[in-house]
Amino acid sequence: MENIDYTKKVKDHFFNPRNVGEIKDADGVGTVGNPSCGDIMTIYIKVKDEKIEDIKFKTYGCAAAIASTSIATEMVKGKTLEEAEKLTRDDVANELGGLPAIKMHCSNLASDALREAIKNYRKKNKK
Numbered sequence: 001m002e003n004i005d006y007t008k009k010v011k012d013h014f015f016n017p018r019n020v021g022e023i024k025d026a027d028g029v030g031t032v033g034n035p036s037c038g039d040i041m042t043i044y045i046k047v048k049d050e051k052i053e054d055i056k057f058k059t060y061g062c063a064a065a066i067a068s069t070s071i072a073t074e075m076v077k078g079k080t081l082e083e084a085e086k087l088t089r090d091d092v093a094n095e096l097g098g099l100p101a102i103k104m105h106c107s108n109l110a111s112d113a114l115r116e117a118i119k120n121y122r123k124k125n126k127k
Contacts, residue, residue: 004063004064004100004102004103005100006063006064006067006099006100007096007097007098008097009067009071009095009096009097010063010064010067010096010097010099011063011067012067013066013067013068013070013071013096014063014064014066014067014070017059017066017067017069017070018070018071018073018074019055019056019057019070019073019074019077020056020057020058020070021044021056021057021058022042022044022056022058023044023045023046023054023055023056025046026044026045026046026056026117027045027046027047027121027124027125028044028045028047028117028118028119028120028121028122028124029042029043029044029045029116029117029120030042030043030112030113030114030115030116030117030118030119030120031043031113031116032109032112032113032116033109034105034109037061037062037105038060038061039059039060039061039062039065039105039106039109040059040060040061041057041058041059041060041061041065041069041109041110041113042057042058042059042113043055043056043057043069043072043073043110043113043114043116043117044056044057044117045114045117045118045121047081047121050080050081050082051078051079051080051081052076052077052078052079052080052081052084053078054077055073055076055077056073057069057070057072057073057113061106061109062103062106064099064100064103064106064107065106065109065110067096067106068092068093068096068099068106068107068109068110069109069110069113071092071095071096071110072087072092072107072110072111072113072114075087075091075092075095076114081118081121081122084114084118085114085115085118087111087114088111089104089107089108089110089111090107091111092107092110092111093107
């Protein structure tokens with residue numbers, strides 16, 4: 001791990017990430033990345049009645065990137081798409097007990113990937 005002081009919760013979500021994996025028949029998929037630091041994350045969502053019924057992610061990146069995506073998936077599981085879209089980088093960072101300033105972009109990527117997955121779902125399901 002980098003020589004950065006992470007909270008207990010960040011470490012927990014890094015070493016024991018929740019909702020890791022891929023949903024083969026996902027209703028929406030969003031991938032974002034930050035070329036400058038090499039973090040890339042993909043979020044897969046399964047939607048039922050406009051609610052996130054299931055959510056998985058794959059993240060290639062640092063501890064903060066993995067922890068941010070893990071906590072973000074937990075925060076929006078079972079929520080409506082509208083509620084999930086309101087998730088901000090600050091919500092993610094606060095839920096983790098804070099992130100070092102140099103790692104705040106990781107929480108941004110998690111909420112961006114989620115929004116991309118929702119956007120992808122809506123594009124596929126235009127009525």
